[in-house]
Amino acid sequence: MKLSCISRRFLYTKQNPLIMSTDYLREAYIAQLAVKRASLLTCKVSEEHLNEQSIDKSDSSPVTVGDFGAQAIIIKSILSNFPNDEVVGEEDSNLIKEKKIDDLIFKYVNEIQNLDSINNENLNIIENSNDLCDTIDKGNSQGGQKGRIWALDPIDGTKGFLRGDQYAVCLALIVDGDVKVGVIGCPNLPHDLRKENSPKGGLFTAIKGHGSYFQDLKSDITFPLNKSSPINVHNDYDLSKARVLEGVEKAHSSHSLQNLIKEKLNIKQPSVNLDSQAKYCALSKGDAEIYLRLPKDPNYREKIWDHAAGFLLVNESGGKVTDIYGNLLKFDYGRTLNSQGVIAASNNVHSSVIDAIKSIIGENGENLKEFC
Numbered sequence: 373m374k375l376s377c378i379s380r381r382f383l384y385t386k387q388n389p390l391i392m393s394t395d396y397l398r399e400a401y402i403a404q405l406a407v408k409r410a411s412l413l414t415c416k417v418s419e420e421h422l423n424e425q426s427i428d429k430s431d432s433s434p435v436t437v438g439d440f441g442a443q444a445i446i447i448k449s450i451l452s453n454f455p456n457d458e459v460v461g462e463e464d465s466n467l468i469k470e471k472k473i474d475d476l477i478f479k480y481v482n483e484i485q486n487l488d489s490i491n492n493e494n495l496n497i498i499e500n501s502n503d504l505c506d507t508i509d510k511g512n513s514q515g516g517q518k519g520r521i522w523a524l525d526p527i528d529g530t531k532g533f534l535r536g537d538q539y540a541v542c543l544a545l546i547v548d549g550d551v552k553v554g555v556i557g558c559p560n561l562p563h564d565l566r567k568e569n570s571p572k573g574g575l576f577t578a579i580k581g582h583g584s585y586f587q588d589l590k591s592d593i594t595f596p597l598n599k600s601s602p603i604n605v606h607n608d609y610d611l612s613k614a615r616v617l618e619g620v621e622k623a624h625s626s627h628s629l630q631n632l633i634k635e636k637l638n639i640k641q642p643s644v645n646l647d648s649q650a651k652y653c654a655l656s657k658g659d660a661e662i663y664l665r666l667p668k669d670p671n672y673r674e675k676i677w678d679h680a681a682g683f684l685l686v687n688e689s690g691g692k693v694t695d696i697y698g699n700l701l702k703f704d705y706g707r708t709l710n711s712q713g714v715i716a717a718s719n720n721v722h723s724s725v726i727d728a729i730k731s732i733i734g735e736n737g738e739n740l741k742e743f744c
């Protein structure tokens with residue numbers, strides 16, 4: 373369906389009994405197509421075991437052919453539809469040029485962009501390896517308070533990707549500092565984390581003011597969202613039975629502080645450890661109830677691409693996402709947030725979690741250093 377003619381009118385989605393204004397619906401649709409295409413590339417890289425090979429960036433974090441290829445695919449798709457927008461992307465092409473891996477990455481990108489299984493009509497293609505590097509480098513926006521800015525993490529949880537565990541392809545549209553659209557592809561995430569042998573692969577979509585949705589990553593993407601089902605956080609439960617989502621990497625969140633908070637809240641259930649924004653996805657569909665991310669380094673500032681899509685997804689699912697002091701995350705500061713840590717939970721328990729944190733680290737974080 374050609375979308376350029378559809379603007380600001382009202383649509384009825386067949387499966388979801390919901391009248392939707394079409395504000396940002398087209399952006400969400402293009403973002404879904406782009407994230408799905410990039411997710412397929414990451415799966416291909418995994419199937420060929422190329423995910424097990426990584427290069428270290430200057431901050432010692434790993435990057436793979438999958439990260440670069442996914443960033444190229446998504447930026448090309450976004451900017452060919454919205455040429456005046458900016459992109460804050462995690463990667464740049466310096467290492468590609470240094471390690472001379474542009475042809476290798478282009479080979480994967482080209483294979484994926486020629487698949488028939490994706491709606492190609494609305495997405496443009498990367499022409500060659502020069503175009504690949506130029507496109508990746510268009511993710512160099514500095515972010516900020518004004519304009520339409522996409523925050524892109526082509527592979528969030530690269531360490532999970534290297535292990536063959538959870539990772540997520542994450543894209544959000546921020547308009548004048550406000551997150552309007554969030555789309556996350558999670559190729560390895562079970563549809564229901566609480567069930568064994570649940571099928572894997574989810575595409576999560578949120579539009580500000582219009583809720584959040586889940587669909588099988590393998591299913592067709594249709595306009596507008598009519599293959600997706602609405603999702604909600606789990607709201608009605610006893611806090612002591614809450615399942616807490618935590619990262620896998622001990623360097624990204626203080627595990628000692630996580631344990632003290634759970635003790636304080638009398639939570640006895642084992643935690644669920646997942647890499648990446650898959651944690652926000654699990655929370656949004658009620659597979660777990662609380663997400664804790666506590667600073668390990670008091671000077672570390674979270675990156676906007678690591679949280680923008682998940683923030684909107686949880687908010688639109690009826691939850692709340694703040695820093696460790698209970699302040700809403702703000703995405704208008706630049707490439708990073710200007711706050712510490714992340715606490716996400718359903719509205720009914722969020723304040724109890726923040727109270728528990730403050731009782732341990734102090735109202736203004738006086739004791740936080742002890743746990744870093």
Ligand SMILES: Nc1ncnc2c1ncn2[C@@H]1O[C@H](COP(=O)(O)O)[C@@H](OP(=O)(O)O)[C@H]1O
Nearest residue numbers: 527528529530531619621623624647648672678
């Ligand atoms: N000291 C630190 N504190 C918090 N997050 C960190 C960190 N160092 C790196 N990260 C971020 O943590 C992300 C992974 O999150 P998680 O631990 O929830 O899986 C990484 O994303 P990438 O994998 O895209 O680099 C990286 O941006």
